[in-house]
Amino acid sequence: MLEGNLYDGSCQVVTALNLLSGRWKLPILWKLSKGGIRYNELKRQVRGITNIMLTRSLQELEAHGLVERIQYEENPPHVEYCLSEAGRELIPALRELIKWARNTPHMTEQQK
Amino acid sequence: MLEGNLYDGSCQVVTALNLLSGRWKLPILWKLSKGGIRYNELKRQVRGITNIMLTRSLQELEAHGLVERIQYEENPPHVEYCLSEAGRELIPALRELIKWARNTPHMTEQQK
DNA sequence: CCGCATCCATGCGGATACTG
């Protein structure tokens, strides 16, 4: 896995990582990892996010199969978001990254 | 040093992940994980990268403590780059991400 | 051999306002 043609391997990881980059994706995924949640509740919990950014992020994550959108045909509208199987499988990798970030001085210092 | 850090980290993981995002950082780190390497050799191995992008990426990675630059006072010039301790500690997390990316259909299909 | 300076294009993150 580490060996062999590295560039091929890197491509997918680069794609994956760029999918997750940006200011909001991880916080969103994190909230979703706790279970299904509605749009406005999610917006409340992800501090500072606006409608447009929440909508876009969710759409992207859904388009790439990390998040599932479930719409209940009710009035008033009721939509829930949750992690897909792929999304759930991603969590362990993120946990590793979190662990690393916490134990890395430069990461904790340079919060300018 | 390069200015304009995109998002200050209200979250360390977000900061960490954004540090790694972009087209070249991971391929570079990947090559470096094999051991120290010279600038031009690195440029040869990271297909398609230009001087400016290689230089910038290395500077950023160095500024954030993931990469170390070693300059030998010789003529002709001799510079080597290698992973720092923090950089080496990051590899396991990346391995997880690679594993995930490889096992995720959408990642392998949708190279947009 | 190992870079930096300059300039340019693009896309992303975001503010504001509106809708079914």
Next chain:
DNA sequence: CAGTATCCGCATGGATGCGG
């Protein structure tokens, strides 16, 4: 409640050429 529609600034990626 759950979103869209516009518009915009600026960081980021990149081509090309120069310099120690």
